[in-house]
Amino acid sequence: MLTITSDAVELDTITSTQSLSDGQTMVTPDRTFELGFFTPSGSTSRNRYLGIWYKKISHGTVVWVANRDTPLTDTSGGGVLKLTDRGILVLVNSTNTIFWSSSNSSSSNNNAVNPVAQLLDSGNLVVKGANDAANDENLLWQSFDYPFDTLLPGMKFGKNLVTGIDRHIWSWKSSDDPSKGDYSFGLDLHGFPQFFLLKGLVERYRVGPWNGLRFSGGVGLKPNSIFTYHFVFDQQEVYYEYELVNSSVLSRRVFNQNGIVQRLIWNYKTQDWTVYGNNPSDDCDFYGRCQAYGSCNIGNFPVCRCLDKFVPRYPKDWDAADWSGGCVRRTPLNCHNGSSNGFLKYSGVKLPDTRYSWFNRSMSLKECEVVCLNNCTCMAYANIEVTAGGSGCLLWFDDLIDIRDLSEKGQDIYIRMASSELGLIRLSQDRDYASENERTYLELPLFDFETIANATNNFLIDNKLGEGGFGPVYKGVLGEGQEIAVKRLSKISRQGLDEFKNEVLCISKLQHRNLVKLLGCCIQDDERMLIYEYLPNKSMDYFIFDKKHSMLLDWPKRYNIINGIARGLNYLHQDSRLRIIHRDLKAGNILLDNNMNPKISDFGMARSFGGDEMEANTNRVVGTHGYMSPEYVMNGFFSVKSDVYSFGVLVLEIVSGSKNRGFSHPDHNLNLIGHAWKLYKEGKLLELFDASILHSFDLTEAYRSIHIGLLCVQESPEDRPNMSSVVLMLGSESALPQPKEPGFYNGRRFPRVDSSSSKPESCSVNQLTVTILAPR
Structure with missing residues (x-):
């Protein structure tokens, strides 16, 4: 409780002809706040201060003090607050000596007409001209411009660049002494603006730059039911401000004498303040905990680690939990050579200290990269704002300090690295893709050979998952326990090298739940390896073509697989960065995760398109018999509709549990497509279903799936639906068009090329990938 001497006199306002003596108070119209003289509770002195406190609550919580560093002492006599005819508030003692005044406000130098001082419902003590009493824009002075240790709703926290008013807060020196303590909290305008909490001159906590949604390090700042907030940064002002959603709620931000900024709300039931947020909130919030290029994660032990591709400056100290040397x-x-540098993307972090930064709020991220790359002193770049896909450019020109892991609430930053650390792969593209002189640089995590060798137990035969034209595939486990699949390029395979290049080109930027994730690659000496996420349930053909294993795929799982493949393929064709045609979609290239969700894999044969490009021709026909469309096999013509054809074959295989190529039936010589077409025309589709799903299938879904599959394998590409239509058809009950005759349904073998071909047809069995060179 405060010690308040009261003569039970409450004023609404004071004018230049009035005064407020010790014992009298000013009270807001809604009686929330009160202004007067007080002595802090527990104080052994009888110092008197002019302050504002909550009147509604019994604690008398102080939110502002005028003369915090110049108290009225026992010998100075009773204090009086006066308002001069120039609109200046002064605090005088019994001998009329001024102890405090508001004359340091630039606006108070103006002559005022009949000035009035009033305490507003917001807790803001304002001075206005009498004619401006209803106009908040023409203030001569306000206490909100000179915060104490408390931020109230509606108070601007920051700097006015025109008047020079700098609104920052200081802690109390002790619980009974409101003079300035050791801690201060305010805005720093060196580089991009950010708020710092200091102990003396030493940084203790940094909120981080504003990113359009929140402060980069302000994890507790998010939309809520208590308050709204915004940040203003223009040519006149830079400030943060919050407002209460419900005006009946009492809430404040207070900076206590221990250097903690607390968000408090008044609990009417307990009649006390409840803390609902602290800054700093944990050990990783303390400034520079892990020093240069170190990242703090409160969930780790120890909390500090070096960023990827960085190492401790002093390893022995680091191992002893002395992180002062950083990384x-x-x-x-x-x-000296610009091509020897590039940038590595780090995601989900609190952006580092921006005091040594440069920014441009209108530049794109790509322009930002170019500027940084061309300046050897630029160490990193990032978007300023993360809203609407990101905008603005922020560059760093010193070591990066005060980084922490923030998972999904963090931001992306691109840090300058030597090219050898980036996995920046210089790939010369084949003529089938672009001009021979074109070079493509891709950002992809790079694994060293030793790491992959250890993960696979030196490529132990027991860890081998399979082998294809690319080379063997091994299971591995990285040091942190992450399981991986490693595709190791065979050193004698020219085809494998082409596939390696192509797979990197196509999939390095793709992200979709129904595509296998490429984690990185290894390029060391003559080694070329691709590192993928490991999927424990192998490929789909392991299940659907085996009588025993097929029992594990009931109809709901198969229908989910069909839908997942469709969504993944639609992403490749329509929603990815580049339009991708897979060209080798087959059961063996559909991998299954723990929950039997499908992921399209093996992009070695894929082709990417840009702009409005939709189709192409090639002299090098690649793919797998039974899945390739007629126009592709016969003429080398491929498009998104080639993949649609392959998808249709997959649907029929999933439903029937039979392979298209090699299918046999005692009554005819048709392949699976022809068999399905025959049953469709005869109205006997039930005979097509795999016996293992008859107990679990939804007849409508199953019939609809076959119908869609037959639409996808129609002979003419123009008749086939695109994948976006397929996704819609699978998810609706609308009527479907009648399919036309499919391609390759009558069981004929693929035509062999004539003698004018530069090389003979290359064929194989058991669904192996083949290459057919069409006539030139």
Whole structure:
């Protein structure tokens, strides 16, 4: 409780002809706040201060003090607050000596007409001209411009760039002494603006730059039912402000004498303040905990680690939990040659200290990269705002300090690295893709050979998952326990090298739940390896073509697989960065995760398109018999509709549990497509279903799936639906068009090329990938 001497006199306002003596108070119209003289509870002195406190609550919580560093002492006599005819508030003692005044406000130098001082419902003490009493824009002075240790709703926290008013807060020196303590909290305008909490001159906590949604390090700042907030940054002002959603709620931000900013709300039931947020909130919030290029994660032990591709500057100290030396790049930068540098993306982080930064709020991220790359002193870049896909450019020109892991609430930053650390792969593309002189640089995590060798137990035969034209595939486990699949390029396979290049080109930027995830690659000496996420349930053909294993795929699982493949293929054709045609979609290239969700894999044969490009011709026909469309096999013509044909074959295989190529039936010589077409025309589709799903299938879904499959394998590409239509058809009950005759339904073998071909047809059995060179 405060010690308040009261003469039970409450004023609404004071004018230049009135005064407020010790014992008198000003009260807001809604009686929330009160202004007067007080002595802090527990104080052994009888110092008197002019302050504002909550009147509604019994604690008398102080939110502002005028003369915090110049108290009225026992010998100075009773205090009086006066308002001069120039609109200046002054605090005088019994001898009329001024102890405090508001004359340091630039606006108070103006002559005022009949000035009035009033305490508003917001807790803001304002001085206005009498004619401006209803106009908040023409203030001569306000206490909100000179915060104490408390931020109230509607108070601007920051700097006015025109008047120079700098609104920052200081802690109390102690619980009974409101003079300035050791801690201050305010805005720093060096580089991109950010708020700092200091102990003396030492940084203790940094909120991080504003990103359009929140402060980069302000994990507790998010939409809520208590308050709204915004950040203003223009040519006149830079400030943060919050407002209460419900005006009946009492809430404040207070900076206590221990250097903690607390968000408090008044609990009417307990009649006390409840804390609902602290800053700093944990050990990783303390400024520079892990120093340069170190990242703090409160969920780890120890909390500090070096960023990927960085190592401790002093390893022995680091191992002893002394992180003061920070981290350095594993491979030093060489900036004399611009091509020897690039940028590695780090996601989900609190952006580092921006005091040594440069920014441009209108530049794109790509323009930002170019500017940074061309300046050897630029260490990193990022978007300023994360809203609407990101905008603005922020560059760093010193070591990156005060980084922490924030998972999904963090941001992306691109840090300058030596190219050898980036996995920046220089790939010369085949003529089938672009001009021979074109070079493509891709950002992809790079694994060293030793890491992959250890993960696979030196490529132990027991860890081998399979082998294809690319080379063997091994299961591995990284040091942190992550399971991986490693495709190791056969050193004698020219086809494998082409596939390696193509797979990197096509899939390095793709992200979809129904596509296998490429984690990185290994390019060391003559080794070429692709590292993928490991999927424990192998490929789909392991299940659907085996009588025993097929029992594990009931109809709901199969229908989910059909839908998942359709969504993944639609992403490749329509929603990915580049339009991708897979060209080798087959059961063996559909991998299954723990929950039997499908993921399309093996992009070695894929082709990417840009712009409005939809189709192409090739002299090098690649794919797998039974899945390739007629126009592709016969003429080398491929498009998104080629993949649609392959998808249709997959649907029929999933439903029937039979392979298209090699299918046999005692009554005819048709392949699976022909068999399905025959049953469809005869109205006997029930005979097509795999016996193992008859107990679990939904007849409508199953019939609809076959119907869609037959639409996808129609002979003419123009008749086939695109994958976006397929996704819609699978998810609705609308009527379907009648399918026309499918391609390759009558069991004929693929035509062999004539003698004018440069090479003979290459064929194989058991669904192996083949290459057919069409006549030139």
